[in-house]
Amino acid sequence: MIRPVILSGGGGTRLWPLSRSGNPKQFQRIVGEQSLLQATARRCAGSAFATPLISTGAGQRDSVIDQLEAIGVTPVAILLEPAARNTAPAIAAAAHWALARGEDDPLLVMPSDHSIPDAAAFQAAVAAAVPAALEGNLLTFGIRPTRAHTGYGYIQAGEPVSEAVRKVERFVEKPDGECAAAFVADGNYFWNSGIFLFRPSAFLSELKRYAPDVTDQVEQAMAAAASDAVFVKPGDAFGAVRDVSIDYAVMEHSGKVLVVPVTFAWSDVGSWDAVRELMPADESGNVLQGDVLALDVTNSLIRSDSDVTVAVIGLDRVVCVVTRDAVFIAPLDRAQDVKKVVEELRARGSTRT
């Protein structure tokens, strides 16, 4: 069986004011009636999947438990990172946990805060990748790009190794617009989704080759782990592990990396602009949520997440998000500048980030 590993340690504020450092976007109902975490857990449920392992921070354990309980999912374990050290240490800890249980079935590693509406297509892609994972390869899922996005990393796919799987030529960090357009036209470049499938032994073996410090320190922290019911808390050594992503630590170096090109719709839900694209718009191109009144408004995202009436007149391509204690308004194409707002609020000592 495939063991899902859901990474829920992020504390981003790219969807401020809805997402906060203490209540990040994976716990929010951004699209539909479930939170992104709940949708992620649902997406990897079924006979092919074991119960999931969740990796998160101590401050978010209650949110994780409550949200999974609400959809009837009991995780096999919740790894509580003493400090957020990025994806390579988090995944290494999960791999150590599995091997310590005597499990070497493939781990399906997934961010908790992405959107993939078509769960069946997702599961089919995972199933097609299993044979290569069982052989000891590290599989990454590459999303066929639908536009020249400059906010994502790209993976250049090489020759096929099976119907579903191709070799990897190279990883490319966020490109400029010209490069991104060339990648889309080329047809062999895919967005790096941050979703992986590999046996824990295969991952740790490659991690030890390319980032031995991370392997050793995580091993040490897991040897000192404290367990309490489903909770597993690595020892304090975890806080000293190098902060490094799985891409940078392993995937960009290892010769065992393969890519599974997929065509299902995917979004990292990384900005309010991306949220608008995910939602069905009305005939004016608007996505309106909550107690919203829009007159002569077009191509906009307006949402009230609290019991506040939001009335907007005569604007085009804006985002307006209203919560109980904060309001954010910007042109859609500047939605990503919300990070400047968060920085400025923090500089002012605001507690609302």
Added chain:
Amino acid sequence: MIRPVILSGGGGTRLWPLSRSGNPKQFQRIVGEQSLLQATARRCAGSAFATPLISTGAGQRDSVIDQLEAIGVTPVAILLEPAARNTAPAIAAAAHWALARGEDDPLLVMPSDHSIPDAAAFQAAVAAAVPAALEGNLLTFGIRPTRAHTGYGYIQAGEPVSEAVRKVERFVEKPDGECAAAFVADGNYFWNSGIFLFRPSAFLSELKRYAPDVTDQVEQAMAAAASDAVFVKPGDAFGAVRDVSIDYAVMEHSGKVLVVPVTFAWSDVGSWDAVRELMPADESGNVLQGDVLALDVTNSLIRSDSDVTVAVIGLDRVVCVVTRDAVFIAPLDRAQDVKKVVEELRARGSTRT
């Protein structure tokens, strides 16, 4: 002494979401630290003035009392209209009240929700008009227009009758843009401010000539008035009086009407655009009030009237007003369309208007 009569019966929502039908704009701190009602009461304080009479609705008596008490003003009386019947009946009731007390000194009738920053200039204009009022004339104060406003009525002034006072050629209802521009260029047209000075006997005499039904019914309602401390509640007959403005009932017809052209700054505070013009702007042309963060925002009015953080990026010439339970956003030049919002919210059964 001049008896101020402050008309505080309005329930407008042109400054929604700040102003509500139950808490209209005269009670709000729109400009500066005092409400418009408080500023109006302060403007007519001094040795030339008796304590004011306030005309308001029963639902607003507590707001009136509280706000005047806060600035140390005790009204001589508060006329509580059983129903709002527009300005002619309200002023007629005040005139009856004065005559019943044996007073025939000039009444200075003022809306409670206008802004006149220069109180000294206002008082000087009033003083200059007193002699003509004592002679039995009905004086209206005409504001020298600073632009071709199409939202105001205009008064065409005729030949001078004294240094401060001129005859009236005609009243003009809200003109179109071309007419308004011609009026401004002409120099003899003035905005109808809704501020009046006349003896109660003179007013009632002219009202009886041109709107005898109003005079008779108000007289009947005042004969049945109930008094309780400072409160005077006209009898129920008041509710049957014709709904008619002082302009329409008397001023546009009476040969005793004179105009006092004045040059002091004045605003009816009739839209968010007008509010922005009243407030000092920063170097970006913005008026920001409350917990507001504006990045690359220009020529805009953004205010948070509650404990809500409002962050705006990259907009020009917008109004954004945030209260505890409602948010309004529009281009400044469409600020007056807030009335469409209020209509739509009422149609939806919202209690937030």
